[in-house]
Amino acid sequence: MxxxxxxxxxxxxxxxxxxxxxxxxxxxxxxxxxxxxxxxxxxxxxxxxxxxxxxxxxxxxxxxxxxxxxxxxxxxxxxxDRETDYYRPDERFLALLLDIVNPSNTTILYEMEKKLLVSKSTLDEDMRKLRFYLKDHDISVVSLPKQGVVLQGDERSIRSMLYGVITSMTDIDNLMSFQNTEAAIPILDQLVLSYLDLEVLQIISKNYDEILEKSMVEINYVYRNQVILFLGIWIRRLQEGNILYESVKSHNWIKDCPTETFVDGICKEFDLELPLNECEYITQTIESFNPKDMNNSVDWITAQLLAIQLIEHVEKLTGIPFSQREEDLYEGLYKHITGLLSRAKNNIQASNPLKETIKDSYAEIYQAVTCFKRQIEDYTKKPLSEDEIGFLTVYFSTSASWMKQEQRYVFQAIVLCNHGISTGKLLAANLKEHFNIDIVAVLSSHELAFIDKLDVDLVFTTIPIDYQKKPLLVLNPILRESDKKEIKEFLLKNKNKRRIISNKFDATSLMQDVLALIIESGGRITKESYQRVEETFKEHHLKINTREIQPMLQDILKQSNILLNQECGDWKEAITKVAEILVSDAVIEESYITAMIKSVEEFGPYIVVGKHLALAHARPEDGVNKLGISVLTLKNPVYFGNPDNDPVRIVFCLAAVDSYSHLNVMKNLIDLINDEEKVNRLIAVQDIDMFNNVLYGSEKNKLEEERFS
Structure with missing residues (x-):
């Protein structure tokens, strides 16, 4: 064939x-x-x-x-069913690579010509392509006496490269489904299985499912086979004596978790004795394939910033109101991005077999996410793959699909009719019955002046009129079948005029209105009264999105937690000084300050989130008692080591108790991060009241500030 x-x-x-x-x-x-x-x-x-x-x-x-x-x-x-037994170019590439990487083989190029049934010039071209590909991974191909052609490079890079090649050239799900036979197995899969050993992959699969299911962990089947494949490569490399030798600080290892139990089981199964850095490496790699909450990752604030900004970005580009389903969308994106950041650190790319289908089916959303890739790459320092863009697109397309079920599109229109009010109302009723059209008013030709005062998208008229400000269609007073076809074409032509009407009852909005009424009537919202209202709504089976009624920055940033024009010798002193206010308020423990400094020492200046602005934080278990925030401005800037955003002039300290209660605070801070002019004005302010005016204020506040300066 x-x-x-x-x-x-x-x-x-x-x-x-x-x-x-x-x-x-x-x-x-x-x-x-x-x-x-x-x-x-x-x-x-x-x-x-x-x-x-x-x-x-x-x-x-x-x-x-x-x-x-x-x-x-x-x-x-x-x-x-192939016409010949010759290897195709992609098969030669994989066969050549796996032969070179296998230490049990001595790869001699003239022998590979016979093995692959190609000429010297063809093999030379194959080697050129292989060297070019490996160069991107900082891996070189060299010829050594008695060893033949071998790879030289960082062991992490070689493992990641092998994983990337195999996932891009084979269907992993099919690879895992084969039985212990080579009959009817595609050549590419045969090459992989000859290197990794199907039995090894099946043993890993069995342990993966049993240990994680017994641990009541939700198995992520999107990534399951990718994890198993990577483990197969890892085990093969270890068995060949290829071990990571660099020193890694042991406190990063995720201990006492199901993944650690799983790794221990794999080590016993294959009789592997591992140094601590290998245990940490593989545990973190496996964890990076699982969506995680804040307690499992140092990147939780970064992931939250990116998730919130990505939602705003895609909503702006597509015009789809994703904020209406922000709760579920944010949670999925946040957990996925946390894993994405972790994978980037381990130089691992997740494979998405449906990326082409996603790209074609959700082109507008995919393109919008693609336009945000630079912001993600600024954090990862690695290219964002189309596979990852595809995964992110799915979260948005899922939300969009749900919104379509909860919403309907309508046109708002008026009817002009000179055949009597009853005829006009009949035409209006027919338009509403057969099409998604809400008729705002029925007017006569003497009332044309009212059209411009009404909030409508379209005009339907039974009499020809000269009106060009809105799309207009002349109809018979009594609709015929030909009129209905004409209306369909007219609506299709003007579909951009449609409005989204929600069919979903918004209990959150209702609760906010109820609370506002209590305040307007002279009442006061206390923790107890709020809880009683919340319980009443739940008793009536009304779901409340509690994140929508979370505190804003101005609700938790107290006057006493603002320090202006402070002198600090370095970034450690700046973090310590801004955090000590929260210690005195019993918001955090001293251990939280230690954890923040230690985290920057280990992972770098990732807390410098904007121009001249740092957001110091650690994890809740490091010593947070309740939600709180403090801020200081510096008389003289300090350097954290961030080449893009140093020097730092403003330092916030955030104490968060969970993943969600501070999200509105994060949105406020994102607005500040994106407003360099406001940051510069805050730096210059010498008075706390003026600081608050600038931080929360409008253009009016800005003018007042300039008047008094």
Whole structure:
């Protein structure tokens, strides 16, 4: 079977939906006539192998209807039906790489020519491509006496490179599903399994499922097989004597967790005795594939900043009101980004087999997320892959899908009719019944002046009028079928005028209104009264998004927690001074200050989140008693070591008790991070009242400040 024919048949065998000649022509860059010719060959092949043939359904397209078992067998057979035994370029690349990386082989290039059945010039070109690829991973290919061709580079880089190559060239899920046989296994998968050993992967799989399920941990099946594959590479490299030798501080190791238990079990299973840094390395790598909450990651504040900014960014670019489902969307993004940041530190790229489908199906959202990649790369210092962009897109597309179920689109319109008020109302009723149109008013031709005063999108009229400010359609007073078709085309042409109307009852908004009424009536909201209102809503089965009624920055930043124009010798003193206010208020313990300083010493100046601005923080378990925040401005700037945002002139200290109660505070701080002018004004302020005016104020406050300066 020719390569093009094989690819077309694989396409039909991989989907259970209709494909058109036009789609296939574009996808494979061939003419529709060529597609038809190929289908004749494919159907002959299917008939010969006793499979159903590809059938045509009028108005729908082409489809190959198979049972799951037939589909699985056919896909395996397709991979095996090749015209020759020659390796294709991608197969030669993988075969060459795995031969070189395998220490049990002595790779001699002229011997590889025979093994791969290629000429010297072809192998030279293959080696050139391999060297070019490895260069991006800081790995070189060298020839050594008696050892042949070998790889030289950092062990972490070699492991990550192997993982990246295998995930990009094979279907991991299929790889894990093969039994202990090489029959009907595609060449690429055979090469991988000959290097990693299927039995080893199956042992890892068994331990992974058993230990994590017994530990009541939610297994992330999106990443499960990727973790198992990486572990297979890790074990193979360890067994060959390739161990990380750099010194790693032991307190980073995630101890007493299911992952540690799992790693211990794997070590016993394969009789591995590991140094502490290897245990820490593999534990953190596995954890990076699992969405995590703040208690498991030093990057929790960074992840929150990025999640909030990403939601605002995508909402702005797409016009989709994602803030309406912010609770679920934020939680998914935050946990995913935490894992993403961790993977970047370990130089691991998650594989997303559906990225092309996601890119095509949700093009607008995918493009919007892509436009945000630089902000993420500023933190990771690594390119953001299309795989990760695809994962992030899914969170948004899921929210958008839910919103569509909770919302409807409507046009707001008026009706102009000179045939009497009853006829006009009948036309209005018909428009509302058959289409998503809300009629705001029924007017006569003498009332044209009112159109500009009404909040409407469209004008429907039974009389021709000269009006060009809004889209207009002339109709018969009594709608005919031809009118309905014309209306459909008119609405489609003006679909950008639609409005989103929510079908969802907003209990959160109702509760906020109730609380506002209590205040307006002279009452006072206390913790107890708030809890009673909340319980009343719950008793009536009304779900409240508590994050929407969380405290703002001005609610928790007390006057006494603002220090201006302070002198500090270095960044450690600045953190200590801004945090000591919270210690005196029993918001945090002294241990929290130690944890913040230690974290910067170990992980670098990641707390410098904006130009001249640092957000000092540690994890809740490091000594937080309650939610709190403090701030100081510096007379002389200090340097944290951040090349983009140093020197620092303002330091906030955040004490958070959980992942969510401070989110509105984070939104306030993001606004500040994005407003360098406001930061500069805060630095210059000498008075606490003026500091608050600038921090929370409007343009009016700004003018007052300038008047008194």
């Amino acid at each position: 020719k390569e093009r024919t094989r690819k077309l048949l694989t396409r039909f065998s991989s989907v259970n939906s209709f494909l058109t000649y036009e789609d296939l022509s574009k996808e494979f860059s061939i003419s529709e006539r060529t597609v038809r010719n190929e289908l004749v060959l494919i159907n002959n092949y299917l008939t010969e192998k006793n499979y159903p043939t590809i059938m045509t359904a009028r108005g729908k397209g082409l489809k190959l209807t198979l049972s799951d078992k037939e589909r699985e067998k056919l896909l395996l057979r397709i991979g095996d």
